[in-house]
Amino acid sequence: MPVDFTLQCPVPLPSDERIVLAHGGGGRLTQRLIETIFLPAFGNPALHERHDGAALNVNGQRLAFSTDSYVVRPLIFPGGTIGDLAVNGTVNDLAMCGARPLYLSAAFILEEGLPMETLRAVVESMRLAAERAGVTLVTGDTKVVDKGKGDGIFITTSGIGAVEHTFTGPVGIQPGDAVIVSGPLGDHGITILSVREGLEFDAPLASDTRPLWEPVDRMFRAGIDVHCLRDLTRGGLSSALNELAQTRGISIQIDESRIPVREAVRGACEFLGLDPLYVANEGKFVVFVPAGQADGVLELLPEAALIGSTGPSFDPVVTMRSRIGGTRVVDVLSGEQLPRIC
Numbered sequence: 569m570p571v572d573f574t575l576q577c578p579v580p581l582p583s584d585e586r587i588v589l590a591h592g593g594g595g596r597l598t599q600r601l602i603e604t605i606f607l608p609a610f611g612n613p614a615l616h617e618r619h620d621g622a623a624l625n626v627n628g629q630r631l632a633f634s635t636d637s638y639v640v641r642p643l644i645f646p647g648g649t650i651g652d653l654a655v656n657g658t659v660n661d662l663a664m665c666g667a668r669p670l671y672l673s674a675a676f677i678l679e680e681g682l683p684m685e686t687l688r689a690v691v692e693s694m695r696l697a698a699e700r701a702g703v704t705l706v707t708g709d710t711k712v713v714d715k716g717k718g719d720g721i722f723i724t725t726s727g728i729g730a731v732e733h734t735f736t737g738p739v740g741i742q743p744g745d746a747v748i749v750s751g752p753l754g755d756h757g758i759t760i761l762s763v764r765e766g767l768e769f770d771a772p773l774a775s776d777t778r779p780l781w782e783p784v785d786r787m788f789r790a791g792i793d794v795h796c797l798r799d800l801t802r803g804g805l806s807s808a809l810n811e812l813a814q815t816r817g818i819s820i821q822i823d824e825s826r827i828p829v830r831e832a833v834r835g836a837c838e839f840l841g842l843d844p845l846y847v848a849n850e851g852k853f854v855v856f857v858p859a860g861q862a863d864g865v866l867e868l869l870p871e872a873a874l875i876g877s878t879g880p881s882f883d884p885v886v887t888m889r890s891r892i893g894g895t896r897v898v899d900v901l902s903g904e905q906l907p908r909i910c
Contacts, residue, residue, distance in 0.1 A: 632667030646895035647774030651690035652697035667729030679718030701779035745821035746862035751871035776851035822876030
């Protein structure tokens with residue numbers, strides 16, 4: 569019988585003509601979109617820093633500004649909703665700039681036919697999240713699209729914060745820095761996937777969505793010399809480390825055995841064939857500090873783990889020592905591992 573030799577590829581090939589889901593996944597295609605479309609159009613010193621938000625001087629006041637959109641499916645999941653995700657995501661971007669979050673705006677795109685009960689639940693979760701984060705929602709907008717055009721609710725939030733702790737961001741990373749993650753990886757992404765696909769595991773799963781200003785503020789007030797912060801959302805730890813390595817032009821080495829992952833998440837990843845390094849988080853960050861201050865960070869953050877260090881500045885690559893002693897390059901995803909995750 570004839571054999572079909574048609575090329576089958578599970579990873580979407582790079583496209584210069586059409587947007588694909590992977591353009592929103594935080595990986596290689598997202599970076600290409602930023603570098604070829606947005607930076608050439610809007611490039612300025614603040615944007616070229618490629619940080620989670622922009623720290624700006626306004627009449628002598630140092631302010632941070634950030635914006636983000638949320639298209640997660642399902643709208644309500646164990647541990648959160650699209651509403652508290654929208655609040656926490658933006659206040660965390662401000663926290664990564666060393667800024668105390670103050671004010672938010674929110675824009676809602678609602679799909680015709682959305683149950684009012686769902687909208688009330690999402691709005692209530694936003695209210696509680698804003699209260700917990702210490703921010704006030706001061707302005708917003710609402711639009712409605714035809715049934716079948718909006719997938720329930722899309723939310724865009726923007727935030728302003730007061731910069732209370734100054735550090736240099738990605739350019740401040742130095743050779744020999746300790747690389748520390750604030751807690752276990754993968755909780756949010758695996759929770760969303762399990763609900764979306766109707767999967768059940770022995771141990772309960774829940775999103776880690778939460779505000780991060782308090783632990784960030786605690787480090788600075790303890791005198792930790794923070795060189796860089798980055799929250800681990802789309803693309804997970806791998807995308808964050810690769811973006812920082814490329815921006816700074818420095819190598820990063822991590823140790824697989826030191827990377828914290830809850831057993832339930834690890835088991836789910838093994839079952840699904842996923843790598844926790846690439847799974848989204850909504851309440852975790854990576855911090856770079858001088859090696860001599862690593863123990864101080866671990867004392868301040870109970871769930872944190874020292875996972876590696878930075879190396880020479882001439883080779884911007886991320887490598888990982890495996891559990892069995894080998895070494896491999898940790899690259900960014902070319903495709904989309906988990907679409908619509910935040």
